[in-house]
Amino acid sequence: MPVNLTAPDPASLLPVAGVRLGIASAGIKTPGRRDLTLIELAPGSHVAGVFTQNRFCAAPVMLCKQHLGQMNQRGDTIRALVINTGNANAGTGEEGLRRAQQTCEAVAQRMGCATEGVLPFSTGVILEPLPIDKILPALPAAQADLASDHWSDAAHAIMTTDIVAKGASRQAQVGGKTITVTGIAKGSGMIHPNMATMLGFVATDAAIAAPLMPQLVKDVADVSFNCVTVDGDTSTNDSFILIASGQAGNAEIADAASADYATLKSALSEVAIELAQAMARDGEGATKFITVAVDGGRDHAECKQIAYAIARSPLVKTAFFASDPNLGRILAAIGYAGVSDLDVTTLQVYLGEVLVAEKGGRAASYTEAQGAAVMKEADITVRVVLNRGDVSATVWTCDFSYDYVKINAEYRT
Structure with a gap:
């Protein structure tokens, strides 16, 4: 059983302005299970990520890196994330990339954005083809379910061998405005930097300049997800994504040496550390x-x-x-x-x-x-x-x- 860990009260996971989440059942591994999550981001949101260092990285990881690079290069923004559990789409070669791309195309069509504006994430069994025949038909239900207060539902939907859903929120004052940070994660086994078998998604409504995001997500990961190990195995699918919707109304943070940047980084780190520690507390078979x-x-x-x-x-x-x-x-x-x-x-x-x-x-x-x-x-x-x-x-x-x-x-x- 998890060590001194319980699932967060859904009401404690605070909505983040500019972020909506929808969950549906694709039945990827278990019939009837809600295993597909769609996250919609407001226009102008900034996104950065860090990913597994495993050379056998999964198709969605490769596509995420590619899409982030393309969107950053042309000054455009990520508009959606799609997450499935039950299948890792890892060790699947060119066909795995094609199926991940098809998923992004289908989401983009529904969300009215460029295909490169969609980031895919998968977790589950390795060496099995991604069942897009189950995922694509479930996308309309996930889109219809989009709401700002579905963080708890999403935390449950992304679980694999986890026993307890993992989520956390914080609020802080930045530039005279209240900013919110909420995050969810999954991970229980195959946990070891860099990074660990984990997916982590942390969002804030703070406004921060896009050039500061890559260093910010790395710094937050280094004090949290890169400080946890369950079994010494680094996964093929690890991804930690940081989202800043810019909807809080604060003056955009443009200086990494400013007090506002330090306050935001502290709030993000607190949430990420809580999620990372929850992974060790919920480590497979853990008693200590x-x-x-x-x-x-x-x-x-x-x-x-x-x-x-x-x-x-x-x-x-x-x-x-x-x-x-x-x-x-x-x-x-x-x-x-x-x-x-x-x-x-x-x-x-x-x-x-x-x-x-x-x-x-x-x-x-x-x-x-x-x-x-x-x-x-x-x-x-x-x-x-x-x-x-x-x-x-x-x-x-x-x-x-x-x-x-x-x-x-x-x-x-």
């Missing part, structure tokens, strides 16, 4: 949510390197599932992380608030009972203090349970 914090590093890269070595170690993760304070596994992960000049005699390791290792070995004050007490908790923090600088990094993960194996063994059945 684990924060791995590395402090006192020389640079961000080495801190993240060590944090990920701990967070993605199957031996560490199975020890957490067993509530076994097998600290040697954590020390081993730190040692093989690849920081070649790391002096292990100068660092400390904490389990919760308990100092468990220092001076290259077990802390003199540490007892097995202390470690066992921490390991029984559902939310656990591992903190490594390197004592070689003032840089920190944090990643989030979960344990490995029997259910993780069961879920993935039965994924296609």
